[in-house]
Amino acid sequence: MTGGESWGGASWGGAMKGGARLFEKSCKILRSILVAPGLAVALGFGAGQAQTILPDPLAGVEEAMGSQAGLDAWVQGFRSRALEAGVSPATFDAAMRGVEFNPKVVERDRNQNEFSKTIWDYLDTAVSEDRVALGLKAIERNRALLERVEAEYGVEGEVLAAIWGLESAYGTYRGDLPVLGSLATLAYEGRRGAFFEAELIAALQIVEGGHVERLSGSWAGASGHTQFMPSSWQKFAVDFDGDGKRNLWGDDPADALASTANYLRHWGWTKGQPWGVEVTLPEGFDHDQTTERVVKPVAEWQAMGVRTVSGADLPDHGPGSILLPGGHRGAAFLIWPNFQVIEKYNTADAYVVAIGSLSDRLAGRAGIQSGWPRELRALTLEERRELQDRLGRAGFDPGGVDGRMGPKTVAAVKAFQKARGLVPDGYPSLEVLGLLR
Numbered sequence: 477m478t479g480g481e482s483w484g485g486a487s488w489g490g491a492m493k494g495g496a497r498l499f500e501k502s503c504k505i506l507r508s509i510l511v512a513p514g515l516a517v518a519l520g521f522g523a524g525q526a527q528t529i530l531p532d533p534l535a536g537v538e539e540a541m542g543s544q545a546g547l548d549a550w551v552q553g554f555r556s557r558a559l560e561a562g563v564s565p566a567t568f569d570a571a572m573r574g575v576e577f578n579p580k581v582v583e584r585d586r587n588q589n590e591f592s593k594t595i596w597d598y599l600d601t602a603v604s605e606d607r608v609a610l611g612l613k614a615i616e617r618n619r620a621l622l623e624r625v626e627a628e629y630g631v632e633g634e635v636l637a638a639i640w641g642l643e644s645a646y647g648t649y650r651g652d653l654p655v656l657g658s659l660a661t662l663a664y665e666g667r668r669g670a671f672f673e674a675e676l677i678a679a680l681q682i683v684e685g686g687h688v689e690r691l692s693g694s695w696a697g698a699s700g701h702t703q704f705m706p707s708s709w710q711k712f713a714v715d716f717d718g719d720g721k722r723n724l725w726g727d728d729p730a731d732a733l734a735s736t737a738n739y740l741r742h743w744g745w746t747k748g749q750p751w752g753v754e755v756t757l758p759e760g761f762d763h764d765q766t767t768e769r770v771v772k773p774v775a776e777w778q779a780m781g782v783r784t785v786s787g788a789d790l791p792d793h794g795p796g797s798i799l800l801p802g803g804h805r806g807a808a809f810l811i812w813p814n815f816q817v818i819e820k821y822n823t824a825d826a827y828v829v830a831i832g833s834l835s836d837r838l839a840g841r842a843g844i845q846s847g848w849p850r851e852l853r854a855l856t857l858e859e860r861r862e863l864q865d866r867l868g869r870a871g872f873d874p875g876g877v878d879g880r881m882g883p884k885t886v887a888a889v890k891a892f893q894k895a896r897g898l899v900p901d902g903y904p905s906l907e908v909l910g911l912l913r
């Protein structure tokens with residue numbers, strides 16, 4: 477979760493890339509289960525509602541569904557499954573008593589794909605001067621802690637601070653929604669039921685262990701200083717201050733920052749390797765090469781004429797890729813595998829570039845130098861789907877019509893641009909949409 481913000485269809489923040497995959501699966505399973513009216517009733521829905529519980533995930537706002545009574549009935553059915561998973565009856569009954577149905581959580585969950593922002597609009601907020609200034613103060617206050625975490629986990633303090641800064645404005649906005657209520661609502665509501673039920677069980681185990689007094693967080697159940705989902709807490713949270721609790725929620729950020737470092741280390745963080753550097757591409761550069769799928773030794777990029785944005789030779793941190801997150805008229809980056817490690821927090825390029833750029837600023841390095849094509853606006857969800865539909869009909873397989881500009885869609889845009897003699901940067905612009913008739 478990016479500090480109360482959502483990003484163009486890939487806003488599964490808070491250490492939940494795996495969850496998004498699981499969620500695809502759980503959608504299918506639930507779709508098959510819930511068409512049986514008897515079962516839907518057993519799960520606490522009216523039979524008539526069963527058909528609307530699982531709309532097309534991108535169909536936009538559906539009529540309000542679910543109710544407090546429905547949730548209460550669902551909780552009764554859920555109790556045996558939670559107990560089977562090791563939650564004690566006493567914990568379950570105390571924690572789940574009075575859990576409230578929250579229609580706003582459902583609404584937000586449904587609408588997140590509709591949200592569209594360009595990378596430059598996102599970066600304006602994510603790496604604002606305010607966030608940089610607050611971050612420098614936060615680092616100053618926590619310098620000794622960050623140094624100890626860096627020494628133990630091999631993740632630079634400024635990177636941890638950048639994640640902390642984006643996820644909760646350095647602990648200022650940790651979310652005050654009751655996590656159990658949010659997760660129960662989403663598990664009951666069903667669109668990603670299996671995924672959220674597993675998260676709810678993990679959350680109950682946090683309560684069971686007495687790790688925190690009151691578990692509150694943001695809308696989708698991510699919580700604490702660095703917005704961990706409960707399942708990420710289970711796997712990666714550490715007790716860094718040694719008080720016996722793995723507490724990501726209290727005023728002291730020690731456990732949260734160390735847990736985040738532990739998470740990044742687990743996914744292969746390499747200390748000393750930048751996330752990326754801003755570069756310039758030479759005249760006539762083959763834009764087919766600008767994708768994470770093309771990985772080359774730095775010497776090859778150098779030989780092709782790529783330089784840092786200040787004109788210097790490229791620093792060699794091993795094989796990397798060239799990324800143009802705002803198309804060929806925006807900033808270009810040479811990225812290294814640490815970029816993919818940050819993607820484990822949130823897969824959106826804009827998120828990763830924001831973390832990288834904020835960490836650079838917090839370390840006293842320069843921010844992004846190049847401009848962006850600010851006159852372009854982001855495609856709406858409807859336009860993104862239209863783009864995919866037209867690409868498919870023109871013979872360029874976009875990998876589905878879901879509004880997500882994933883690798884297959886980007887590759888299809890590139891192929892179309894190439895066929896039409898345009899710069900094949902893969903950027904889904906209005907121009908490309910207009911040319912696809």
Ligand code: CA
Pocket residue numbers: 714715716717718719720721722723731
């Ligand atoms: Ca602790």
